Amino acid sequence: MIMHRYWIPLFAVLSCLVATLDASVGDSDPLYRACVGQCEKTGCVGERCFPHCKFSSDGVSIDGPWYMQEPLYMRWKQWDCQSDCRYNCMVERENQREAPGDGPVKYHGKWPFKRVYGIQEPASVVFSALNLAMHFHGWLSFFILLYYKLPLKQDKKGYYEFATLWHIYGLFSLNSWFWSAVFHSRDVDLTEKLDYSSAVALLGYSLILAILRSFNVRDEAARVMVSAPLLAFVTTHILYLNFYKLDYGWNMKVCVLMAVAQLLIWGIWAGVTRHPSRLKLWVVVFVGGLAMLLEIYDFPPIYGYLDAHALWHAMTIPLTYIWWSFIGDDAKFQTTNLVKKFEIPFGQKTITLQRWDCK
Template sequence: MNCSTPLGLQEFQVKQSLFEYLFRWSCPDECAYECMWKTVDHMQENGQPVVQFHGKWPFARFLGIQEPASTFFSIFNFLANYLFGYKQLRRHLRYGIHPLYSMWIIFCLISMNAWIWSTIFHTRDKPLTETLDYIAAISLVFAQFVCCIIRVGYRTRFMPIAQIASLLVFSFFLYHAYYLLFIDMDFGYNMTVNILVGLLNVICWILWAIYNYGLGKTYVWRCILSVLLTMVFVAFELADFPPIAWTIDAHSIWHFSTIFLPVLWYRFVVDDSRYLLLHTR
């Protein structure tokens, strides 16, 4: 296919499906896709290992979707956060009655936003969709950490400190997002921040939950299990391998594993809000 000639462009337009048109596959995109698979076929015919292209494994396109498994699993994650998160919070908790109601609703909306951008990015991998996916993903890590800080300080004399710390964390996130979007999409820097904030988040929640479990708040076991499972599932990201059937890779397995976490997490949130309401001073 020659995208530089009118005949080549006409050939591309005739062959292009409706879904590929809707997802904005251009002639150069199609050319790169076909060349990638010709290279993969050549490697396999000569017994050579398949390599990544521009840092990414080759995936079989489906209905114009670039990474089908990760896309569908991202949609399922969005639905899980909506059905077991947002809907359950609205069903069991009430604004102005249950403590920290607004905080958890906002956290749930941030979670759903993250999975929306994950769906968009895996549907069409473009520089802008990639950057917005990274920002949305790390916003979820920052949000959960801020929620932990607020929850730890809630109804204690340390609440003013928790509020200041939350503001500082939020300010750093805004700087981080601005840097990635307008200055440099530095993957190494973003990963470092993600790991550091993620570890602080995990340590903070586990220590708080263990302490409160010792005080008789047995419902926090869901918090502990949810956080620990998240850490275990992250290991899938480290197991990098060529996609099975050119569809299922380590990243998509990671997305699949997180579908079930909202059931645990938001049940903990509901139980904790009910506990705070019951013990309102």
């Protein structure tokens, strides 16, 4: 009972703290709110007007004739009257704040970014797309290494026993970075949930893979026993975010915990086993840990484009190349260890044979 008395006020204080941190100064500004309200009535911000802000007598938006509608590259992003009013009022208010030297503030939980062809966060979109391309390149290189450069079994399968797990990891990575690019391009409820769910799924699977590889779990039954609890937790967390509450604070804690756990596992395993490519792995662990600080140390976008989150995406591009290089080295290292060379004298010559030991 005594512990409950302490927990209740503690949670109350933390809740107030989180609420304070999440509050946005920009959207509570009276001038900004007045601008949005006026825009939604008139369809104009200053001299700029929006055709899709015109409404009929029953309140239904009138798109107007085809020459008055937004071009396709804008319409597919579903910019509506409210979002356009908020964006243009934000731009106008930031210009007013910049004149006396005031810094930018957040609006509806986000920093004021400048659109490029209707894309909300162009830098994050570009870096997400580059991460997607880098993962595809790494995965394709890993595939070619396994099935075209390293020896194969009689059934044409590779000797690297963790190959299937890395193939699945490649699919999770491509999916996650694809939805990251889509979400940063246009932030709506659907793209937000897809981005968050894909990131959680990738982190959860990466943690499972780190445990299986570092502890060299090869038996299928043992892999299922190790993976099942984590799979259940990750699945429950994704369902919670999508169908109950999209809790940003709780999701951040879960993601940071899973990320830190796997970084520690990989770093310790590389040192204990003295892996030949441990330097590559340590670079990924160390720089990846530093990059995570960008998610904590948030700052306004530079020139309206480059913020802390975009820089984090940028730092992961070279790390992705090094990471897939390590995966390839691990496959070569394990395959090489399966080869036992021995020599047999044959007359005046010596024949060198190879035997593959799959144990």
